[in-house]
Amino acid sequence: MKLISYSLLAAGMLITAGCSREPKRVNEVVAIPAAAIPSAPGDSVWDRAPEHAAKLLLQDLVEPRLMEPSTTEVRVRAVRTPSQIAFRLDWNDATLDEMAKPGMFVDGCAIQLPKANNGQAPDPQMGQQGQTVEITFWRADWQAAVNGRAPTKIQDFYPNATIDHYPSEAKSLEPGSAKQKEMERLYSPARALGNLRSGPRESAVEEMIAEGPGTLSRAAASNNSKGNGTRTKTGWQVVISRAAPQGLAPRQRSQIAFAVWEGSHKEVGARKMRTGWIPLLLEESPK
Amino acid sequence: MARVFNWQLGREMSYWYPESRPKRQFAAVFDINKCIACQTCTLACKTTWTSGKGQEYMLWNNVESKPYGCYPLAWDLKLMEMLDGQNWEGRRYDGRTLFESAPAGERVNGWRPESQDYAYPNVGEDDCTGQVDKGASLMTPHMNWFFYLARICNHCTYPACLSSCARGSIYKRPEDGIVLVDQQRCRGYQDCVKGCPYKKIFFNPMTGTSEKCIACYPKVEQGVQPQCFENCIGKIRLGGWISRPEQARADNPIDYLVHIRKIALPLFPQFGLEPNVYYIPPINVPPAYLTQMFGPGVEQAVAAYKSAATDKDLAGLLCLFGSTERIVTRWSRQGDIVTGTEENGSVVMRVPLNEPVHVRPAYDRLYQIARVNCP
Numbered sequence: 055m056k057l058i059s060y061s062l063l064a065a066g067m068l069i070t071a072g073c074s075r076e077p078k079r080v081n082e083v084v085a086i087p088a089a090a091i092p093s094a095p096g097d098s099v100w101d102r103a104p105e106h107a108a109k110l111l112l113q114d115l116v117e118p119r120l121m122e123p124s125t126t127e128v129r130v131r132a133v134r135t136p137s138q139i140a141f142r143l144d145w146n147d148a149t150l151d152e153m154a155k156p157g158m159f160v161d162g163c164a165i166q167l168p169k170a171n172n173g174q175a176p177d178p179q180m181g182q183q184g185q186t187v188e189i190t191f192w193r194a195d196w197q198a199a200v201n202g203r204a205p206t207k208i209q210d211f212y213p214n215a216t217i218d219h220y221p222s223e224a225k226s227l228e229p230g231s232a233k234q235k236e237m238e239r240l241y242s243p244a245r246a247l248g249n250l251r252s253g254p255r256e257s258a259v260e261e262m263i264a265e266g267p268g269t270l271s272r273a274a275a276s277n278n279s280k281g282n283g284t285r286t287k288t289g290w291q292v293v294i295s296r297a298a299p300q301g302l303a304p305r306q307r308s309q310i311a312f313a314v315w316e317g318s319h320k321e322v323g324a325r326k327m328r329t330g331w332i333p334l335l336l337e338e339s340p341k
Numbered sequence: 342m343a344r345v346f347n348w349q350l351g352r353e354m355s356y357w358y359p360e361s362r363p364k365r366q367f368a369a370v371f372d373i374n375k376c377i378a379c380q381t382c383t384l385a386c387k388t389t390w391t392s393g394k395g396q397e398y399m400l401w402n403n404v405e406s407k408p409y410g411c412y413p414l415a416w417d418l419k420l421m422e423m424l425d426g427q428n429w430e431g432r433r434y435d436g437r438t439l440f441e442s443a444p445a446g447e448r449v450n451g452w453r454p455e456s457q458d459y460a461y462p463n464v465g466e467d468d469c470t471g472q473v474d475k476g477a478s479l480m481t482p483h484m485n486w487f488f489y490l491a492r493i494c495n496h497c498t499y500p501a502c503l504s505s506c507a508r509g510s511i512y513k514r515p516e517d518g519i520v521l522v523d524q525q526r527c528r529g530y531q532d533c534v535k536g537c538p539y540k541k542i543f544f545n546p547m548t549g550t551s552e553k554c555i556a557c558y559p560k561v562e563q564g565v566q567p568q569c570f571e572n573c574i575g576k577i578r579l580g581g582w583i584s585r586p587e588q589a590r591a592d593n594p595i596d597y598l599v600h601i602r603k604i605a606l607p608l609f610p611q612f613g614l615e616p617n618v619y620y621i622p623p624i625n626v627p628p629a630y631l632t633q634m635f636g637p638g639v640e641q642a643v644a645a646y647k648s649a650a651t652d653k654d655l656a657g658l659l660c661l662f663g664s665t666e667r668i669v670t671r672w673s674r675q676g677d678i679v680t681g682t683e684e685n686g687s688v689v690m691r692v693p694l695n696e697p698v699h700v701r702p703a704y705d706r707l708y709q710i711a712r713v714n715c716p
């Protein structure tokens with residue numbers, strides 16, 4: 055008897071999950087209040103959030119431009135607490151691209167918000183001089199690294215390669231010793247200079263700021279951005295969270311913009327699908 | 342796009358940024374006729390700069406056997422197909438450069454190599470020589486000839502790598518014209534790899550940034566030639582400084598060879614980058630092929646080079662190649678002695694036009710032993 059009721063219960067749960075209510079569609083991004091910021095794309099709190107289907111446009115304003123469209127829309131849901139805000143981006147992508155190699159690029163997405171919420175929206179294309187935008191950028195290869203994938207090695211792109219000697223792994227250097235680590239650093243110039251792009255990666259996202267195309271740089275102060283993406287049957291579901299927009303009270307609106315990169319379509323940098331500004335509403339907690 | 346002057350094309354052309362020449366420009370002359378493809382240069386560079394993880398496949402210096410060799414695969418053939426009608430009207434280039442033929446949305450007309458394209462440096466490149474007793478193993482539509490083309494980054498006056506980078510992560514040093522990637526700023530978009538027609542900038546998949554030949558700038562700053570120059574077994578390389586044509590000085594070795602005697606020519610000048618490595622063309626190769634590769638000055642260059650046998654100045658300057666690791670900024674000839682001077686005026690080498698010849702008999706009677714010629 056007990057067994058039967060358990061299985062009935064399980065079946066009931068499956069049905070609820072399977073037929074999870076169609077989300078409410080909204081024509082702006084609406085962040086609903088929640089007790090805590092969900093980090094997983096599958097968290098049930100997302101089922102309560104209305105969905106905005108943002109149409110993606112070609113980045114065809116500055117060179118290098120993207121000339122042929124790829125991803126057409128990104129579906130966005132948002133939740134917030136008094137201090138944090140999170141977005142779940144959901145888009146279709148038939149190919150998994152999670153390793154950058156010569157001529158090969160990775161899947162990615164980004165959110166962009168104005169730094170200041172003073173009613174003056176900066177240029178939606180990466181902001182403008184004096185009007186900074188804040189960007190949180192998620193990439194599939196960083197996610198793979200955070201999920202525990204071993205560091206890229208030469209055999210990942212030349213399977214039959216053999217290497218007789220790396221100076222940073224010379225026999226005279228004790229593995230893991232300070233001297234060996236220093237040699238590793240010296241033989242990895244970008245990492246030695248602290249280029250975040252070069253790892254080691256502890257997060258699947260990077261916090262950036264920009265004041266116009268070509269000015270993307272590392273944010274001086276963290277806004278506590280986090281990211282977590284999973285592969286779905288049809289593409290990607292990525293949660294990006296960060297500090298709530300500065301100076302924005304409940305029921306007020308700011309703007310948000312999104313970008314999606316499709317690695318197999320050689321999208322990287324300015325070659326991307328993007329949106330213009332979309333209104334972002336902070337919904338008030340029910341009284 | 343700005344309008345800039347490219348003396349190698351004999352005309353103005355379009356470039357992404359306005360003309361801004363460095364205070365002085367690092368340049369080199371490679372004498373193709375002397376290269377033996379020993380690859381010492383390649384290894385000198387490899388062991389100095391690219392022995393880290395992610396750099397395994399990179400050859401900042403490579404030597405390929407022309408016409409069939411290439412690294413990456415078909416780099417030059419692809420560009421020949423992409424650039425239509427590469428016509429010269431005398432010394433003026435009438436066709437379009439890679440900047441002028443950039444497709445909509447692009448800064449440069451380029452192509453993107455993938456891992457596979459780098460996988461076969463020097464594999465089977467010399468097959469056209471075949472085994473003499475059995476005949477050539479590869480039949481070609483023309484008579485068999487080939488030559489070795491040693492290549493490094495050209496530290497171009499109008500670098501396509503630099504203009505392809507929308508982030509401005511690549512810069513040309515005002516003090517010496519050396520082109521470098523800012524490893525802190527690069528985000529690995531690989532647009533430079535696509536844009537550089539010579540394919541002398543590479544993506545490091547482990548650091549996620551692009552890396553390139555740095556002309557051994559720490560050596561150049563000390564007045565010393567780069568590793569691939571200093572170690573060249575064939576003594577084919579001479580590094581130094583090139584002036585603009587109207588400011589050419591006869592006592593500057595590079596100016597003398599490039600501007601005054603015009604025996605050294607740029608590689609694919611029609612691309613429009615004003616590359617700063619100049620080649621003395623091989624004298625055994627049909628001029629039509631060489632003209633496509635080095636522009637319209639080929640026949641004159643080959644004739645001038647051949648005249649070195651009776652031209653003491655030219656012969657004397659050619660003796661400078663590989664005779665010192667220092668960068669010679671001035672040279673002169675007194676009788677049969679050629680002198681090289683470096684920047685601070687000190688003489689760094691003196692070489693005779695003709696080395697004294699010693700003939701050693703094959704059989705040494707004193708020690709009663711036959712000598713062989715191996716070291």
Ligand code: SF4
Nearest residue numbers: 376379380382573575
């Ligand atoms: S070291 Fe000199 S001779 Fe040997 S392959 Fe290189 S350029 Fe040619």
Ligand code: SF4
Nearest residue numbers: 494495497501502537
């Ligand atoms: S050869 Fe290529 S990498 Fe070197 S400066 Fe010219 S465009 Fe840049």
